[in-house]
Amino acid sequence: MPYEIRPVRATQWREIRDLRMDALRDEAAPLAFLSTYEEESAYPDEFWIRRARTSSLDAGPAADARQFVAMSDDGRWVGTAVTLIERAGQRDFEERRIERDGAHVVGVYVRPEHRGHGLIDDLFDAALGWARERALHRARLYVHRDNARAQGAYRRLGFTATGATFTGAMGPELEMARIL
Template identity: 45%
Template sequence: MDQTPVVRAVRADEWVRAKEFRLEALNDPAAPVAFLDTYEDAVQRPDSFWQERTEGAARSASVRQFVAELADGGWAGQVVVLVERRGETDVLGGRSAYDQAHLVGVYVRPGHRGTGLLKELFDVATEWAWAVEEPRVERVRLMVDERNGRARAAYGKLGFEPTGETLPVGNDPSAREFELAVSRPRA
């Protein structure tokens, strides 16, 4: 059976799968340096939270969740794209200096890491971001914990470069997160 994943947008009725996949990601050994959320907090959230979250990621004009689905229906990875408007509060609580897309919730199952799946997810996510008409996204960014060298290297291979912006990590203010970004391709 072909196990080449197909990257597609999540559907609103897949909230149970989206919840289970997120909880799996938060249980990954790298989770403490990959996510600001914790398994302990996430598992306590009611089903209504997961339903609303998944519906928003499936239907909103400013949020999209992409999953890499295997031929057997299993998910191998995911990424969420959040559109941030210039001058408005961004996902991290600051003021966005750009009309931009922010990649969050990046997770690839261990057996699919190093296979090119991350590139496939990011290609679809950035293509969607560039297609957003209002606002016209100027760049795609993400934040990566300074202690997550493997992720930093992977994002660098995909063209994401340090912007010089850093923030303290929410659950460990002694650590820093680096902003990496890629600019809209010139037409």
């Protein structure tokens, strides 16, 4: 299936919100995201506007995040991945000190009917390509210990378990990383 992969624009905050809400309603959501539909559906529009503004192409070359979306040939948003830039010395979401610059991939989602067509590869090509353009040499992500499907996809994309773990609101998460 043909897909267009591109960065989001700041004006597309409603589409970003709607795709995220669909992702959080997916049957795999409890193993895939560190949040719930109930939590994020309560976020005000200003949250989504800010998220879109800071992770969009419009954020400019100094942005610390970039969200990519996959569009089907009919223009429907069918997948997404977000790359966050982590800088040495900063604190990550667990308040641990980041030891070296790198990328952190989050918010990965592909609609069920579009899974198994290589779309995840294209999303990661864009997300990791943006990190490479930013002169980063390593990427990491977290995946739920029981999410075998996602772990398999990430291994196929070159990610390996680092041994680092944490227990989030949805249970045990494993860190996976790869060289860019």
